[in-house]
Amino acid sequence: GNSVTQMEGPVTLSEEAFLTINCTYTATGYPSLFWYVQYPGEGLQLLLKATKADDKGSNKGFEATYRKETTSFHLEKGSVQVSDSAVYFCALISNTGGFKTIFGAGTRLFVKA
Amino acid sequence: DGGITQSPKYLFRKEGQNVTLSCEQNLNHDAMYWYRQDPGQGLRLIYYSQIVNDFQKGDIAEGYSVSREKKESFPLTVTSAQKNPTAFYLCASSAQPTGPQPQHFGDGTRLSIL
Numbered sequence: 001g002n003s004v005t006q007m008e009g010p011v012t013l014s015e016e017a018f019l020t021i022n023c024t025y026t027a028t029g030y031p032s033l034f035w036y037v038q039y040p041g042e043g044l045q046l047l048l049k050a051t052k053a054d055d056k057g058s059n060k061g062f063e064a065t066y067r068k069e070t071t072s073f074h075l076e077k078g079s080v081q082v083s084d085s086a087v088y089f090c091a092l093i094s095n096t097g098g099f100k101t102i103f104g105a106g107t108r109l110f111v112k113a
Numbered sequence: 114d115g116g117i118t119q120s121p122k123y124l125f126r127k128e129g130q131n132v133t134l135s136c137e138q139n140l141n142h143d144a145m146y147w148y149r150q151d152p153g154q155g156l157r158l159i160y161y162s163q164i165v166n167d168f169q170k171g172d173i174a175e176g177y178s179v180s181r182e183k184k185e186s187f188p189l190t191v192t193s194a195q196k197n198p199t200a201f202y203l204c205a206s207s208a209q210p211t212g213p214q215p216q217h218f219g220d221g222t223r224l225s226i227l
Contacts, residue, residue: 049213
C-alpha cells in the first residue's frame with residue numbers, strides 16, 4: 001500500500017541554520033506530494049506541493065524536489081527563523097489509492113534564537 | 114475570507130456522554146474529512162465524505178459517527194463507545210474527492226475527559 005516515512009524528530013537548530021527534513025514514500029501509480037506545516041494549537045496548512053517527477057515546490061523560503069528515482073521529497077530551507085518552529089508533515093495522494101491523502105508521522109522543528 | 118470553522122476550541126466530556134464537534138466550511142468544497150491527532154503522533158482518518166448524504170469510514174471509525182446533510186457542514190459525534198476520546202480533532206476539506214487536491218484544515222477541537 002501507499003505510505004510516507006519521515007525522519008524522526010525533534011530537530012533542534014539555531015537561527016539561520018540550514019534545514020533538511022527527510023521524506024520518502026512508497027506508492028503505486030503517479031502520486032502527488034505535499035508538505036504541510038502545523039503551528040502550535042492550530043490545524044495544518046499547505047506549505048508546498050509537487051505533482052510530477054522533477055517538479056520543485058517552493059514557498060516562504062522552503063523547497064522540496066520530487067525525486068522519483070529515490071522516491072523522496074525532502075524539505076529544505078537555507079536559513080531558518082524562530083518563527084519556523086512547528087511540526088512538518090509530508091503527504092501524498094495517489095490515483096491508485098482512491099485519492100486519499102496519506103500523511104507521514106510529522107517532524108517537530110525547534111529553532112533557537 | 115473562505116475557510117473552515119471548527120467549534121468549540123475546547124470540549125470536555127463526562128463518562129457515558131456523547132459530544133458533537135462542529136465543522137463548517139464556506140469554500141464550496143465537495144469533500145470533507147475528520148482526523149484524530151494524538152500527542153506527538155500523525156493524523157489518523159476517522160470518517161470522510163465525498164458528497165452530501167454520503168460518507169465512508171476511515172481507519173479508526175469505531176466509537177464515532179458523522180452526518181453530511183449539507184455541503185458546508187460535517188459534524189462529528191464522539192459516542193460513549195469511544196473509550197479513549199482525549200485527542201485533538203481536525204476537520205478538513207478539499208475541492209474534489211478525486212485528483213491531487215490539497216486539503217484545507219480548521220484550527221481543531223481539543224477534547225478532554227472530565
